Amino acid sequence: MRRLNVELAARSYPILIGRGLLGRAELLLDHLRSPRVALVSNVTVAPIYGNAFIKALEGVGVGVTAIILPDGEVYKTWESLNRIHDSLLAARCDRATTVVAIGGGVIGDLAGFAAATYQRGVPFIQIPTTLLSQVDSSVGGKTGINHARGKNMVGAFWQPQMVLADTDTLQTLPPRELSAGLAEVIKYGLIRDLPFLDWLETHMDGLMARDGDLLAEAVERSCANKAEVVAADEFETAKDGGRALLNLGHTFGHAIETGMGYGEWLHGEAVAAGTVMAAELSRRLGWIGQADVARIVVLLKRAELPVRGPELGADRYLELMSHDKKVIAGSLRLVLLRRLGDAVTSADAPREEIVAAIEACSHA
Numbered sequence: 001m002r003r004l005n006v007e008l009a010a011r012s013y014p015i016l017i018g019r020g021l022l023g024r025a026e027l028l029l030d031h032l033r034s035p036r037v038a039l040v041s042n043v044t045v046a047p048i049y050g051n052a053f054i055k056a057l058e059g060v061g062v063g064v065t066a067i068i069l070p071d072g073e074v075y076k077t078w079e080s081l082n083r084i085h086d087s088l089l090a091a092r093c094d095r096a097t098t099v100v101a102i103g104g105g106v107i108g109d110l111a112g113f114a115a116a117t118y119q120r121g122v123p124f125i126q127i128p129t130t131l132l133s134q135v136d137s138s139v140g141g142k143t144g145i146n147h148a149r150g151k152n153m154v155g156a157f158w159q160p161q162m163v164l165a166d167t168d169t170l171q172t173l174p175p176r177e178l179s180a181g182l183a184e185v186i187k188y189g190l191i192r193d194l195p196f197l198d199w200l201e202t203h204m205d206g207l208m209a210r211d212g213d214l215l216a217e218a219v220e221r222s223c224a225n226k227a228e229v230v231a232a233d234e235f236e237t238a239k240d241g242g243r244a245l246l247n248l249g250h251t252f253g254h255a256i257e258t259g260m261g262y263g264e265w266l267h268g269e270a271v272a273a274g275t276v277m278a279a280e281l282s283r284r285l286g287w288i289g290q291a292d293v294a295r296i297v298v299l300l301k302r303a304e305l306p307v308r309g310p311e312l313g314a315d316r317y318l319e320l321m322s323h324d325k326k327v328i329a330g331s332l333r334l335v336l337l338r339r340l341g342d343a344v345t346s347a348d349a350p351r352e353e354i355v356a357a358i359e360a361c362s363h364a
C-alpha cells in the first residue's frame with residue numbers, strides 16, 4: 001500500500017493507494033468519529049463494490065445506512081442532493097455519522113457536498129473507483145453539483161478525513177472511462193511535472209492495457225502532484241497560478257460539457273479536447289511550438305481521447321466560457337502553457353486568438 005498525505009494543518013488527511021484495499025474495511029476505523037456511516041453509491045457501483053464493502057464494514061462493527069442513487073452526470077443535481085439529505089434524516093444520522101462516497105467523481109462530488117451541508121457539516125470519506133476520481137476529484141475537497149447554466153456552479157470546499165483508492169477497481173471500468181481518467185493524469189505532466197509526462201509517454205501502452213502496477217504508480221504520482229498543489233492553495237485564491245492550474249483545458253472543456261448537454265461528452269474527454277485548445281492558444285501566443293502541440297495530441301490520441309471539440313461555434317464557446325468560475329470582475333483567466341511542464345494563468349489572451357484556437361481545434 002502506498003500512502004501520501006495532504007498537508008492542511010488540522011485538516012490534513014491520508015491518501016491510501018493500492019490493490020485490494022476494498023477488502024480492508026478496518027483501514028477506515030481510525031478515521032470515523034463514531035461506528036456509523038452513510039454510504040453513498042450508485043446503481044452501477046453498488047452491485048460491483050458497494051454491497052461487499054457494506055458487509056466488510058459491518059464485519060468490523062460499523063453500522064451502515066446505504067444511499068444508492070441513479071448513475072450519471074445528469075444526476076449531479078439539486079434533486080440528488082436532496083435525496084441524500086432526506087435519507088440521512090430518515091435514518092436519523094447524527095453529526096458524528098461519516099458520509100462515505102464509493103464511486104466515481106459524480107458520487108464523490110455529490111456525497112461530499114451533502115456531507116458539507118448536512119447539519120452544517122459532517123465527516124466525509126472518499127473511496128474513488130474511477131481513474132479520474134482516484135487521480136483528481138477525490139483529493140482536495142472540491143464538492144458540488146451542476147447547474148443548467150454551468151458545471152459545478154453550486155458547491156463547497158469540504159475536505160475528506162481520508163481517501164482510499166483501490167486500484168483493482170480500475171479493471172472493471174469501461175474503456176471510455178479509463179481514457180477519460182488519463183486526460184487528468186496527462187494534465188499533471190503538462191502543468192508541472194515534465195518527468196511524469198516522459199514517463200506517461202513511455203508507459204501509455206501499459207496503462208491502456210491496465211497493468212496494475214503502472215496504474216498504481218500513475219495514481220500515486222498524480223495524487224502527489226495534486227496534494228502539493230492543494231496544500232499550497234487550498235481555496236484557489238493565489239493571484240497567479242496555484243490551484244487554478246489544475247484546470248488546464250477545463251474552461252474550454254466545461255463549455256463542451258455544458259454546450260453538448262451533461263453526460264454527452266465525459267468530463268475527461270472534454271478536458272482532453274480543451275487541453276488541445278489551450279495548447280494551440282499557447283502556441284499562437286508564441287509560448288510553445290508546433291512540435292509541443294503535436295506531442296500533446298499524440299499522447300492524448302494514444303489514450304484514445306478526442307483531440308478536437310464539437311462544432312458549437314466560437315461565439316457559443318465564448319458565451320459558455322464566460323460563466324467559468326475563473327472569471328473575476330468580468331475577466332476570463334485561462335490556464336495556458338508557458339512550456340511543457342510549466343503552466344500559467346493568463347487574462348491577457350486576445351479574443352481573436354482565443355477564437356482562432358477554438359476554430360482550429362473544433363470540428364468544422
Ligand code: NAD
Pocket residue numbers: 042044045048071072073076103104105106107109129130131132133136137138139140141142143151152169170172173174177180267268
Ligand atoms: P462518473 O462518476 O460518472 O463515473 C463514470 C462511470 O463509471 C459511471 O457510470 C460510474 O457508475 C462507473 N463506474 C465507477 N466506478 C466504476 C468501476 N470501478 N467499474 C465500473 N464502472 C464504474 O465519472 P468520473 O469521471 O469518475 O467523474 C466525473 C465527475 O467528476 C464530473 O462531474 C466532474 O465535474 C467531477 N470532477 C470533480 C473534481 C473535483 O475536484 N471535485 C475534479 C475533476 C472532476
Ligand code: GLY
Pocket residue numbers: 136137139140142243244246247
Ligand atoms: N480539479 C481541480 C481542482 O481540484 O482544483
